[in-house]
Amino acid sequence: MPVEIPKDSWPGSVNTVTLGATGDQGGSRTSTVTIGGEQSLPFMHFENPTPHRPVIAMEVAAARPADWSAVLLEAWGSTLDDPAVWARACEDAGADLIVLQFGLKGSDDGPVSAEFAVEVVKEVMDSTGLPLVVLGPGQAEIDNSILVPIADATKGERIVLGLCEEGNYRTIVAAAMANDHLVLGKTPMDVNLAKQLNILMTDMGLPLDRIVMDPTTGALGYGIEYGYSVMERLRLAALQGDAMTQLPMLVTPGVETWKTKESKVGAGIPDEWGEWAERGVNWETLTAVALIEAGADVVVLRHPQSLVRVRAAIAELTASETA
Amino acid sequence: MAGYTAKFDTVTEAVMVSAGELVVEVADRAGIEIHQPCGGQGRCGRCAVRIESGRVRRRSVLRLSQADLDAGYALACQTVVEGDVSIVVPPPERIQRRLTTDHIAPESVVPEGYDPEKAQTVRRVLLSLSPPSMDDQTDDWGRVAMALRRATGVDRLEASLEQIWHLGGILRSSDWQIAVTFVAGGTEGETARLIRVQPATEAENEPLCGLAIDIGTTTVTIWLVDLTTGRVLHQASEYNQQITRGEDVISRIIYGSKGAGGDDLRALVLETINGLVEAACRRTGIDHRAIAKATIGGNSTMMHLLLGVPPESIRLEPFVTAINNWPLLRAEEVGIAMHADGVVDALPGVASYVGADITAGVLAAGLRSTPDTTLFIDVGTNGEIVLGSSEWLVTCACSAGPAFEGAGILHGMRADKGAIEEVWIDGNTYEPTCRVIGNVPPRGICGSGLISLVAEMFVTGIVDKGGHINLTLETPRVRRSVKGAEYVVAWADEAETDQDIVITRVDIDNLLRAKAAIYAGFNVLADVVSVGLESVQKVLIGGSFGKYINVEKAVGIGLLPDLPWERFDYLGNTSVRGAYLALLDREARAEIARIAASMIYIELSADNTFYEAFTSAMFLPHTDLSRFPSVAAAMTNEG
Amino acid sequence: MALSGIQIYKMLPQTNCKECGFATCLAFAMKLAAKQAELDGCPYVTEESKAALAESATPPIRLVTLKGKAGEAKAGNEVVLFRHEKTFYNRPGVFIRVLDTEDDEVIENKVRTGSSYSVDYVGMELRIDGFAVEAASGDRTRLATVVEALRASTGLPLILVGSDPAVLSGGLDKLEGEAPLIMGADTSNWEAMADLAAGRGAALGIRGGSIEELAQLSEKIKEKGVEDLVLYPAVDSMSASLALNTQIRRLALKNFRPLGYPTIAFAAASGDQGRESLMAAQAICKYAGFVVIDTFAPELIYPLLVLRENIFTDPQKPIQVLPALYEINSPGRSDPVLVTTNFSITYFSVANEVEGAGLPAWLLVTDAEGMSVLTAWAAGKFDAESIAKAVKQFGVADKVDQKWIVLPGHTAVLSGELEEELPDWVIKVGPREAVDLPGYMRQVLN
Numbered sequence A: 001m002p003v004e005i006p007k008d009s010w011p012g013s014v015n016t017v018t019l020g021a022t023g024d025q026g027g028s029r030t031s032t033v034t035i036g037g038e039q040s041l042p043f044m045h046f047e048n049p050t051p052h053r054p055v056i057a058m059e060v061a062a063a064r065p066a067d068w069s070a071v072l073l074e075a076w077g078s079t080l081d082d083p084a085v086w087a088r089a090c091e092d093a094g095a096d097l098i099v100l101q102f103g104l105k106g107s108d109d110g111p112v113s114a115e116f117a118v119e120v121v122k123e124v125m126d127s128t129g130l131p132l133v134v135l136g137p138g139q140a141e142i143d144n145s146i147l148v149p150i151a152d153a154t155k156g157e158r159i160v161l162g163l164c165e166e167g168n169y170r171t172i173v174a175a176a177m178a179n180d181h182l183v184l185g186k187t188p189m190d191v192n193l194a195k196q197l198n199i200l201m202t203d204m205g206l207p208l209d210r211i212v213m214d215p216t217t218g219a220l221g222y223g224i225e226y227g228y229s230v231m232e233r234l235r236l237a238a239l240q241g242d243a244m245t246q247l248p249m250l251v252t253p254g255v256e257t258w259k260t261k262e263s264k265v266g267a268g269i270p271d272e273w274g275e276w277a278e279r280g281v282n283w284e285t286l287t288a289v290a291l292i293e294a295g296a297d298v299v300v301l302r303h304p305q306s307l308v309r310v311r312a313a314i315a316e317l318t319a320s321e322t323a
Numbered sequence B: 001m002a003g004y005t006a007k008f009d010t011v012t013e014a015v016m017v018s019a020g021e022l023v024v025e026v027a028d029r030a031g032i033e034i035h036q037p038c039g040g041q042g043r044c045g046r047c048a049v050r051i052e053s054g055r056v057r058r059r060s061v062l063r064l065s066q067a068d069l070d071a072g073y074a075l076a077c078q079t080v081v082e083g084d085v086s087i088v089v090p091p092p093e094r095i096q097r098r099l100t101t102d103h104i105a106p107e108s109v110v111p112e113g114y115d116p117e118k119a120q121t122v123r124r125v126l127l128s129l130s131p132p133s134m135d136d137q138t139d140d141w142g143r144v145a146m147a148l149r150r151a152t153g154v155d156r157l158e159a160s161l162e163q164i165w166h167l168g169g170i171l172r173s174s175d176w177q178i179a180v181t182f183v184a185g186g187t188e189g190e191t192a193r194l195i196r197v198q199p200a201t202e203a204e205n206e207p208l209c210g211l212a213i214d215i216g217t218t219t220v221t222i223w224l225v226d227l228t229t230g231r232v233l234h235q236a237s238e239y240n241q242q243i244t245r246g247e248d249v250i251s252r253i254i255y256g257s258k259g260a261g262g263d264d265l266r267a268l269v270l271e272t273i274n275g276l277v278e279a280a281c282r283r284t285g286i287d288h289r290a291i292a293k294a295t296i297g298g299n300s301t302m303m304h305l306l307l308g309v310p311p312e313s314i315r316l317e318p319f320v321t322a323i324n325n326w327p328l329l330r331a332e333e334v335g336i337a338m339h340a341d342g343v344v345d346a347l348p349g350v351a352s353y354v355g356a357d358i359t360a361g362v363l364a365a366g367l368r369s370t371p372d373t374t375l376f377i378d379v380g381t382n383g384e385i386v387l388g389s390s391e392w393l394v395t396c397a398c399s400a401g402p403a404f405e406g407a408g409i410l411h412g413m414r415a416d417k418g419a420i421e422e423v424w425i426d427g428n429t430y431e432p433t434c435r436v437i438g439n440v441p442p443r444g445i446c447g448s449g450l451i452s453l454v455a456e457m458f459v460t461g462i463v464d465k466g467g468h469i470n471l472t473l474e475t476p477r478v479r480r481s482v483k484g485a486e487y488v489v490a491w492a493d494e495a496e497t498d499q500d501i502v503i504t505r506v507d508i509d510n511l512l513r514a515k516a517a518i519y520a521g522f523n524v525l526a527d528v529v530s531v532g533l534e535s536v537q538k539v540l541i542g543g544s545f546g547k548y549i550n551v552e553k554a555v556g557i558g559l560l561p562d563l564p565w566e567r568f569d570y571l572g573n574t575s576v577r578g579a580y581l582a583l584l585d586r587e588a589r590a591e592i593a594r595i596a597a598s599m600i601y602i603e604l605s606a607d608n609t610f611y612e613a614f615t616s617a618m619f620l621p622h623t624d625l626s627r628f629p630s631v632a633a634a635m636t637n638e639g
Numbered sequence C: 001m002a003l004s005g006i007q008i009y010k011m012l013p014q015t016n017c018k019e020c021g022f023a024t025c026l027a028f029a030m031k032l033a034a035k036q037a038e039l040d041g042c043p044y045v046t047e048e049s050k051a052a053l054a055e056s057a058t059p060p061i062r063l064v065t066l067k068g069k070a071g072e073a074k075a076g077n078e079v080v081l082f083r084h085e086k087t088f089y090n091r092p093g094v095f096i097r098v099l100d101t102e103d104d105e106v107i108e109n110k111v112r113t114g115s116s117y118s119v120d121y122v123g124m125e126l127r128i129d130g131f132a133v134e135a136a137s138g139d140r141t142r143l144a145t146v147v148e149a150l151r152a153s154t155g156l157p158l159i160l161v162g163s164d165p166a167v168l169s170g171g172l173d174k175l176e177g178e179a180p181l182i183m184g185a186d187t188s189n190w191e192a193m194a195d196l197a198a199g200r201g202a203a204l205g206i207r208g209g210s211i212e213e214l215a216q217l218s219e220k221i222k223e224k225g226v227e228d229l230v231l232y233p234a235v236d237s238m239s240a241s242l243a244l245n246t247q248i249r250r251l252a253l254k255n256f257r258p259l260g261y262p263t264i265a266f267a268a269a270s271g272d273q274g275r276e277s278l279m280a281a282q283a284i285c286k287y288a289g290f291v292v293i294d295t296f297a298p299e300l301i302y303p304l305l306v307l308r309e310n311i312f313t314d315p316q317k318p319i320q321v322l323p324a325l326y327e328i329n330s331p332g333r334s335d336p337v338l339v340t341t342n343f344s345i346t347y348f349s350v351a352n353e354v355e356g357a358g359l360p361a362w363l364l365v366t367d368a369e370g371m372s373v374l375t376a377w378a379a380g381k382f383d384a385e386s387i388a389k390a391v392k393q394f395g396v397a398d399k400v401d402q403k404w405i406v407l408p409g410h411t412a413v414l415s416g417e418l419e420e421e422l423p424d425w426v427i428k429v430g431p432r433e434a435v436d437l438p439g440y441m442r443q444v445l446n
């Protein structure tokens, strides 16, 4: 029985965004990462090939993280003490990108400062050739105080700076525009809020191909269904041609899942939860894969084992074989 | 270089013009200052002049209708002189009235062909009785009843005991020449109820009056009406004194459900109404006992509170009222300062959040008399929306908050003397020009003023699409205070209040929320019945913007859908107008009952649809700019 | 697809006679659209309209119910491609596979722990749905023995996997009165399999490597009288499986009846637990009606069941966060307790403001059925009682020495009652807007 396979042909597509710049391109990265460009829903190869596979970013904390799960501390060991070493380890493990996360603390437990921040970024850039996403601690004034000098000090590197949020985007966008960087916009699990922030940022003159969005996803068991649907809706709108939703999506299953009790806590939990470390990795990888199916272009992970598994899944999903 | 001459009506000397000069520039040289509130950007239309003769080139005709153009109007800031011209500069008031986007509520007009004999349920007749005698020992009451039957056909008469106490005295002191006021359904042989008996001479100098009352959550409005002519003798509004017990219906319900809260609220709204009635009586010299009937519109909560009915069930699932269709009530039991035996007609509502203000409003707006799809909104603390035609009506209510009534805004006020009701901002200097009600120094900003102000702040880039004030602009009017970012609309020395009149980030948020709630309501209603908003033929606006709203600016902030301006009509307070129509005409009253019965109420909290529509409308003008093509076009021009 | 009120209205008499109990035909139509009324309510609907409305009401994907001795597993009846369009209805059944070639104890052990497994997730008991027994031995008697043994320790629904109808019938003999799934029919054995399924009242799985193959088989089998069918797109890679499942769902929703059946996925993957877990996750997200896995390990089953729960919650309900006491910026014993509702946007706006300002605080989120503060308060779902309940439930008093609780400004009226409910606490009224919280906290709470 001949069956006509329904193929969607969409008027729109996701923007293609390149992160990082090599020596020739005015930066110092040994490789760049290109994401986006989808013309179909995720992995519908019978319609269109996946132009750029989803990539995996590993999160590196600028100062040894105080609140990470023991499972993660054990997995990374002393690497965690030095962001440069850590970033190098991520690259060796097969990461595509490094997300350098600043907290409120700088060197010797003092408050984070511009000098410290620029210093760490430089060290990390020296130790790894991967493109970088650099995120402030999430407090407007502090974010601006470190991101602007970082942007200035790394002009031309096409770093992704973040987080831009509705109440605090002007300074970061301006710094990115002045120094050939990109920005990451983050909005709380809502299609409209995501679009609105994108409109505000592009209204400042920032081209769309220099923005990546994080629509906020929640973790498995902690609201992933909302994030999942918001992502599906954003991607559908993008394909339908709504320019303000055509941004590649970066999501953070690592941050989201490793703060849940299931991943963070090893003692005094029910037997039905099973073995701790494996559970933590499952929590992270299941979240990541669900979000990849919903359209994620970048997943930011924490556990090295998760990197291996999600990488394999992505490879399988993007293999050009058709059904 | 070509040289022309320009002649202005107010100046004797003609001035020389060089090629490419704008009318404003030429006028300036002639010593005429043409006011340009928007800074000469062709946005506000306030600089319109009339070209009596000669060649000009209009670079833009924004704001001018075809009729204006035919009459020779041109925007001074956008018009190049290309020949010898003669120009008339009209006084500013005249221009204002010409602008196509300004919508002024119509004055109340007596319905055409109003005939109290046929339409009115309350009537007053003069009766000349023959005094009793030994031959005619008919009792006083029987005598009155018989005379009334003869004069009007009223068959049975009822009265309160108090009426009977005074009857004999009045008959005799008036020498049996009396005026009888009564209420009757109107059909022959029906029972009538006596409202008042008075000496005929007294009645001669006193019109028979009625009240149309609208009890808004924020504002109470009354019209004092001559029931015989249908004329409105006096109109007055005041903030509902219940405000001190909470700004929205929910607070009132909660307050009213506890202890003596209900009594307190009832007393407060009566105080408000009676204060207005007394002032109206004083102004017009009318005795409050001459008021024989009151017809009341108002939302369901206000109606329950006025009439002392516990309102608690309105706010709790499954959201039902105690009563939607009220019986006819007696004035004394209600407590309104009119004749104690007068009748009070509380109009019927539809649901907890769609009350008599809306059924009355739909009548006033004439929604049921057109086959065209029509959108009717009553903007108050609650925004009620009705979409429909003569065939069907769907309605919903969304909580807008009191921003449009000037409440809950730092320097907000009612649309009263001293309120800034329209603002233009110069796009280069960020300096505002305000129009103030009563042409006095400003005291605050009313609902229309707020819409106008935010619309202007948006087009001039003082706020971004998210409503955030851009603090990097070079003007002292934009600043950060303890309350956050703000924009100074009037400096202390220009204001009546001796303090800076400002709009804050929080005010803007409140306005955004209010307008988003209303627009989302349109959206959801239109979706429910699968009608595109763009196919709406008429948009009728009622509610608390005072007498005036500028449609372009309301569209500019995304409050109203982006439709051709001529599809909008501003009706002012439709609730009180509907009450007025029902006060005069029993047929109108019956129509309100039919409207109430046929409306379908859509509960917005049933699912996420409203919320989605709301967040997408929480932006200037809207997250989906394609819904606002005219705003998008204007932005491209500006940019 | 479901019709809108207006579409239904067009099929009604439009006379507004009110006999249905509604004021107008449109009102009745809207109630019909919202499934709050029955078409029978109107005595005047034409046969034509009735047929049209009935057609639109038939689910495009057949509901297939597997029944065990105790319990059932349902799949099908889905109406959308994306959960946000409406909702996904039937949670895919999670089945654990055993091979009849495995040792009796191994099987016994797996089945007993599997069927008694239950884990609590936000007050719900999550469990697996059944077992798949694979007739790897090719021996009818062995299969019968294993099934019989299985039935001694579990009543959950079963799937019998094998390609020889004669062998499978041995297992079916032991499942009298149940509705298991036979897995399955293919181009070589479909007739015998169809006969077997028809005779035993079992559902029949169809294995096919392509859309055409599956559609062709399902048509032929249906002609033989078996209607409870399940499709197994037998492909290896995650990518091919995703493509086939998507195509099947799309065609089914377009009312292409030969594919209007639920699908089954076999996530088992030769000992690679990582891959198995991700295959299963994909199957849950993307359209499987039944998911079969090999590994029974709590650390895998638990997240899978939670994922299934999440993906299959009704997205029409407001977006909620879990009611709990949240910590913002590592609060201490003298930091204030802020109260808000569990509507996610409300929670986010409060949490973001405070977090962004770097101020430590406890954020108490009450269960207000996902409504915002104002809506919940209006509807009586955010009141002194519910706040006091949350304070007790989450042991807030044990976390702080300075008992300051901050109400949202809009609900200032609650402070009196809350004082009565929480006599040891100082009730403060915060600002109305979340933006003003940091300022308030710095000025008033210090």
Ligand code: SF4
Pocket: C012, C013, C014, C015, C016, C017, C018, C019, C020, C021, C022, C023, C024, C025, C028, C041, C042, C043, C044, C045
């Ligand atoms: S019974 Fe039928 S015809 Fe009559 S109003 Fe109801 S839907 Fe309309």
